[in-house]
Amino acid sequence: MGTLIKNRTSxxxxxxxxxxxxxxxxxxxxxxxxxxxxxxxxxxxxxxxxAFPDLHPGKYGPVGCAILSDLLYPQLIGNDIGxxxxxxxxxxxxxxxxxxxxxxxxxxxxxxxxxxxxxxxEENSLPPQDFPSSLGTIGGGNHFCELQxxxxxxxxxxxxxxxxxxxxxxLLVHSGSRGLGMQVFSSVLNELNAGLSPLTEQxxxxxASHNRAVQWASLNRYLIxxxxxxxxxxxxxxxxxxxxxxxxxxxxxxxxxxxxxxADIPLIPLAGSRDSMSYLLSPGEKVHDALSSLAHGxxxxxxxxxxxxxxxxxxxxxxxxxxxxxxxxxxxxDKHLLIEEAPEAYKNANxxxxxxxxxxxxTSVATLQPLVTFKKVISRKEExx
DNA sequence: ATGTCC
Numbered sequence: 001m002g003t004l005i006k007n008r009t010s011x012x013x014x015x016x017x018x019x020x021x022x023x024x025x026x027x028x029x030x031x032x033x034x035x036x037x038x039x040x041x042x043x044x045x046x047x048x049x050x051a052f053p054d055l056h057p058g059k060y061g062p063v064g065c066a067i068l069s070d071l072l073y074p075q076l077i078g079n080d081i082g083x084x085x086x087x088x089x090x091x092x093x094x095x096x097x098x099x100x101x102x103x104x105x106x107x108x109x110x111x112x113x114x115x116x117x118x119x120x121x122e123e124n125s126l127p128p129q130d131f132p133s134s135l136g137t138i139g140g141g142n143h144f145c146e147l148q149x150x151x152x153x154x155x156x157x158x159x160x161x162x163x164x165x166x167x168x169x170x171l172l173v174h175s176g177s178r179g180l181g182m183q184v185f186s187s188v189l190n191e192l193n194a195g196l197s198p199l200t201e202q203x204x205x206x207x208a209s210h211n212r213a214v215q216w217a218s219l220n221r222y223l224i225x226x227x228x229x230x231x232x233x234x235x236x237x238x239x240x241x242x243x244x245x246x247x248x249x250x251x252x253x254x255x256x257x258x259x260x261x262x263a264d265i266p267l268i269p270l271a272g273s274r275d276s277m278s279y280l281l282s283p284g285e286k287v288h289d290a291l292s293s294l295a296h297g298x299x300x301x302x303x304x305x306x307x308x309x310x311x312x313x314x315x316x317x318x319x320x321x322x323x324x325x326x327x328x329x330x331x332x333x334d335k336h337l338l339i340e341e342a343p344e345a346y347k348n349a350n351x352x353x354x355x356x357x358x359x360x361x362x363t364s365v366a367t368l369q370p371l372v373t374f375k376k377v378i379s380r381k382e383e384x385x
Numbered sequence: 386a387t388g389t390c391c
Contacts, residue, residue, distance in 0.1 A: 059386090080386050112388090134388060141386050182387050245386095 017046040017068075022290055022359045023053035028301055028347050036062040044195055045070040047253055050290045052260060053355040054299025054347065060192075063259035064299050066291040068250060071195030072203050074210075076256045077245055079185040081210050082217030083143075083176030084243030085261065085269040085296065087280065088225045089162075091235040092169040094149050102147055102372045103329040105231040109138060109145060110377040113227060124219050126212060134178040135216075136223035138374070140334075142341060143175045145224050145374045148278060152367040158282050162239050162267060164366050171236065172269055172278060172368070173224045176245065177217040184209040198254070207247070214246050228374075240267040240280070244296035260293040267365065270356075271297035272349035274341075274373040275324040279353055281362040290361050298349040304340040311339045324370065332375035341375065 019041050023029065033055045040061045041049045048068040055064035060075040067076060113136035118128035120135065138145055150168040153159045164170075177184075188196070188206050196203040218241055229236035244261045247254050261268050263283045270279040281294060302310060311317065313335060321338045322330045332338045356362040 078386070083386080131388075137388090139386075140389090143386085176386075178386090179388060185386095 017041040018048050020048070020050045020290065022050060022361060023055070023355045024358060027053045027351065027355055029055055030057055032057040033062045037065065040065070040067055040076065043069065043073065048291065050260070050293060052293070052295035053352045054259065054295040054297055056300045057303070058258065061258060064295060065258055066260040066293040067256040067258070068253045068291055069195070069256065070253055071197060072206065072247060072254055073195050073256060074185060074188045074206055075192045076258050077247060078258075079182040080176040080245055081181035081184055082214035082243050083181075083245040084174070084217060084221065084241065085271055086173045086218070086221040086225065086238060086242070087240045087267070087269045088171040088173070088229070088236045088238050089164065090169040090171060090229060090232070092232060094167040094169060097147070097149070097169065097371060099327065099329040099372050102232065103331050103374070106145065106228060106331060106372060106374040107377055108231050109224065109227055109374055112137065113223060120219070120223070124215065126216055126219070130212065130216060131178060131180045135220055136227055137178065138175050138224060139178050140337065140376065143375070144274070145228050146172045146274065146370050147372040148172055148368040148370050150366050151277070151369045154364040154366060155282060158365045162365070163237070164239075164280070170368055171225050171228055172271060173221040174271060175217065175221050175224055177213040178220065180216050181213040184213050210247060214243060217243065240265065240269055242268045242296075250291070255291055257293055259296050259299070261296040262292070263287050263294040263362070264292040268294055268362070270295060270349065270353060272370070273298055273343040273346040274328065274330055274370050275343035276349050278349065278368045278370065279364045280366045280368065281356070282365050284356070284360040284362045286360040287362065290359075294362055295352050295356060298346040298352055300345055301347045302345050307340050307342060307345050310344065311342055313339060326369065328371050328373065330373045330375065331377065332373075333378045334376045337376055
């Protein structure tokens with residue numbers, strides 16, 4: 001095993017930030033992601049960068065890292081402010097689960113929520129005019145609502161505390177702030193590279209609207225779970241809410257988490273692909289050295305566009321992609337999204353977990369197997385094709 | 386990623 005932490009000394013008079021790479025030499029990391037990592041470490045007044053084994057290239061910077069800086073860089077977070085993972089326990093015995101029936105019931109998630117979204121926003125101290133019609137909807141891209149079952153307990157004490165045992169049914173919800181985060185981001189699109197100085201009017205305004213988007217995204221995941229649980233006529237209970245796309249004040253600086261899970265909480269989900277196990281993590285003894293953050297999932301191995309050249313697109317292939325190797329169901333009728341989000345597009349979540357454990361950033365509490373992954377019923381793209 | 390886009 002190579003050195004765990006690389007400290008670099010800059011030859012120029014501009015001192016670059018320390019980059020901590022929390023992954024072993026065998027981790028799948030693209031060269032472009034490493035270049036982006038270097039680049040963000042050289043941004044003005046960046047103190048420290050922690051990178052995780054799910055690291056992969058992003059639009060403005062790498063995904064799968066945490067960046068500590070004295071300036072605010074909204075572009076590092078991008079438009080899906082507050083995006084994250086929430087895990088819920090369901091009161092649903094494993095023996096009662098019929099994936100094909102549940103897949104049908106989950107289809108209600110595609111439409112608008114029919115409840116009073118404005119009232120729910122107000123109850124949660126959010127402005128009622130903030131995208132009420134999107135509240136409770138999953139969105140596109142890598143977002144999903146997934147029924148999972150606990151197949152293995154890896155820490156019986158912590159699992160018991162969380163009411164988890166073998167056979168417990170769970171919902172893992174991955175979604176964000178939809179149109180709201182996009183609106184907030186587009187309002188600061190000018191002068192992006194410089195970074196925003198704290199205490200300026202622009203920074204204060206961004207922080208306030210960013211914080212609302214973070215709250216909105218969390219409420220969105222909760223409402224998605226509520227809708228899914230109602231469709232199955234079962235109770236649900238939140239056990240972890242970990243955003244991975246946000247800025248927080250941290251030790252007198254600003255901590256940017258881009259595809260890095262907030263880990264200063266007792267339990268953190270690590271999403272696999274829909275055809276591999278997910279894990280529930282407990283923060284490890286060294287997590288504070290990693291900016292109190294963790295990998296948020298397996299991480300992309302191949303970008304979206306290249307997936308179209310890697311997977312055939314015949315009708316029979318599409319049908320195959322709607323089932324997993326262990327009999328799980330995938331609800332995704334958008335054939336492009338089906339390919340872009342194919343399990344092959346992702347790294348091995350097991351290897352990501354292995355590195356997190358190796359670097360003492362986390363330990364596994366439970367292993368969860370996906371049974372039904374809900375993504376999208378039909379896209380407008382498909383309708384007009 | 387996106388009340389995208391007709």
